[in-house]
Amino acid sequence: MVSVTAATGQESKIVEDATLQVLDTAAASGITAQELDRATRQLRARMVFENDSVTNLGHQLGYFSTVTNLDTYAALPDRIGAVTTDDVARVARTYLTESNRTVGWFEPVLDS
Amino acid sequence: MNMPTSGLVGLNPTTTILPNGVRLLAKQTGTTPAVTISLTVRAGSVHDPLELPGVAFLLSRVIDRGTSGWSADEIAEALDIRGVSLRVAVTRHTLSISCDCLAEDFDTVLQLLADVVRNPVIPENELVTRRGEVLTAIRQDQDSPATVAMERLMKLLYGATHPYGQPTKGTPASLGQMGRDRLQPFHREHFAPGGLSVVVVGDVMSDHVAEVVTEAFGSWEPRTNDVRPPESPEPATTRRRVVIPMMNKSQSDIGYGFTTVARADPEYYAYWLMSNIFGQYGMGGRLGQSIRERQGMAYYAFCGFEAGVIAGPLIVRAGVSGDNVDKAVASIDAEVASLAADGVTDDELANSQRYLTGSLPRQLETNAGIAAFLQEVQQFDLGLDYDLRVRDLIDRVTRDQVNEAARLTLAPERAAVVIAGPYQDSTDDQVG
Numbered sequence: 001m002v003s004v005t006a007a008t009g010q011e012s013k014i015v016e017d018a019t020l021q022v023l024d025t026a027a028a029s030g031i032t033a034q035e036l037d038r039a040t041r042q043l044r045a046r047m048v049f050e051n052d053s054v055t056n057l058g059h060q061l062g063y064f065s066t067v068t069n070l071d072t073y074a075a076l077p078d079r080i081g082a083v084t085t086d087d088v089a090r091v092a093r094t095y096l097t098e099s100n101r102t103v104g105w106f107e108p109v110l111d112s
Numbered sequence: 113m114n115m116p117t118s119g120l121v122g123l124n125p126t127t128t129i130l131p132n133g134v135r136l137l138a139k140q141t142g143t144t145p146a147v148t149i150s151l152t153v154r155a156g157s158v159h160d161p162l163e164l165p166g167v168a169f170l171l172s173r174v175i176d177r178g179t180s181g182w183s184a185d186e187i188a189e190a191l192d193i194r195g196v197s198l199r200v201a202v203t204r205h206t207l208s209i210s211c212d213c214l215a216e217d218f219d220t221v222l223q224l225l226a227d228v229v230r231n232p233v234i235p236e237n238e239l240v241t242r243r244g245e246v247l248t249a250i251r252q253d254q255d256s257p258a259t260v261a262m263e264r265l266m267k268l269l270y271g272a273t274h275p276y277g278q279p280t281k282g283t284p285a286s287l288g289q290m291g292r293d294r295l296q297p298f299h300r301e302h303f304a305p306g307g308l309s310v311v312v313v314g315d316v317m318s319d320h321v322a323e324v325v326t327e328a329f330g331s332w333e334p335r336t337n338d339v340r341p342p343e344s345p346e347p348a349t350t351r352r353r354v355v356i357p358m359m360n361k362s363q364s365d366i367g368y369g370f371t372t373v374a375r376a377d378p379e380y381y382a383y384w385l386m387s388n389i390f391g392q393y394g395m396g397g398r399l400g401q402s403i404r405e406r407q408g409m410a411y412y413a414f415c416g417f418e419a420g421v422i423a424g425p426l427i428v429r430a431g432v433s434g435d436n437v438d439k440a441v442a443s444i445d446a447e448v449a450s451l452a453a454d455g456v457t458d459d460e461l462a463n464s465q466r467y468l469t470g471s472l473p474r475q476l477e478t479n480a481g482i483a484a485f486l487q488e489v490q491q492f493d494l495g496l497d498y499d500l501r502v503r504d505l506i507d508r509v510t511r512d513q514v515n516e517a518a519r520l521t522l523a524p525e526r527a528a529v530v531i532a533g534p535y536q537d538s539t540d541d542q543v544g
Binding site: 005006007008037038041042043044045046048049051052053054055056108109 | 143144145146192193194195196212213214244245247248251255360474477478479480481
């Protein structure tokens, strides 16, 4: 999910168009090797940060055993390291499509 | 059920004070190869000029957007590539910058944060962007009954000219006057080595931490920023009530409060337990039981207690439908009067003591949790063995002390009450 908050005075349509353009660029051209490297490092760091207490470890184990299995959890660092820019481009092309997209605006009711 | 304290080693952090006054607490842990860095400066919103609320907050939003050594993009890139997210927060008394990083990145990240603290350049284009973001946040606050009620309540409790009565984020009008010419003098005046507390917790040797911190901050010209804290308010003598109609909302938020004691007050622990019994234990203490559970009239009901540098507030908060406002306020009044008149039971006190002492280990579970705890130890001068003593300080509180705290503080006829939401009445003392 992508969430954007418009600055005061900005029209939602303009903000939506700018957001979609970023998604469309990813779908059309994929990402650079540098962007992949950064995301990989971030995810590896996040895995370390998320294992820093028994509570967080419990969350991780519970989450992975619910949505998949604990082997996936153990294999995460290797799996993340194996992702290529081609993989990301393929996934972006497959899923970041107009037909697969739901867009909602949440706008304030102005006092009259 | 009391935890034995004898024989426990405790956190036992290493303390260092640099010649220029920077205070460092370091605690080595080995749970994960990560480190939490926490830098706290005595530069909170109480230092905002009275006519210009929001300076500390806006500075906190723009402080990491470029230094004399790094551009905004370089800082963002250096942090991003290491998976580091900065947390910048402003309270009444402090501005703090903290983050988690991998142990291997500690030296670089600490040096970078030191540059952010010491040498922000506040580029004009970044300032314009961040000011716009803060303005949006203020507009969102103004549209939220809960936030509107809380800001108005603080003004009622402390007065319109007291720093605690000012909105931390500022106002649209004050933001409009806030250029670099207001932010830079604030930084020069309030960011000083004598007012900086550095806490480092994680998988890095304390000696090494001291070396890196000395390298990063040792050349900072010695200076203190001792500013007299604002006065604690006089205890209220009358009931004050304000209604802020927000008729397009579906829920009314009630803020109901008193001023209490400062963190350094010897009776602090009695107040802490009193507020826990009153509006926190279990599902919102007595308040939650009565208003939410038994009578089912509120979406939430609890109380918060925040003793700080000066007498802090005890605030009851409840979210109710417009139809239930009067009944909810009457119920809060009844619970307040009952606790003041009859006090707490032995069971209630024992339960809350067990809860507070029992939750301490969880607070100290993560590097970030330990760092926050040690910053509080530094700020309020609680002593390096505070983690070992605090259980006893809580357990020693007697029923008489708690009842006295309730009797001195809680009285419907001295309460400040704010209602914001789809509600109007004709008996208001004032509106807005």
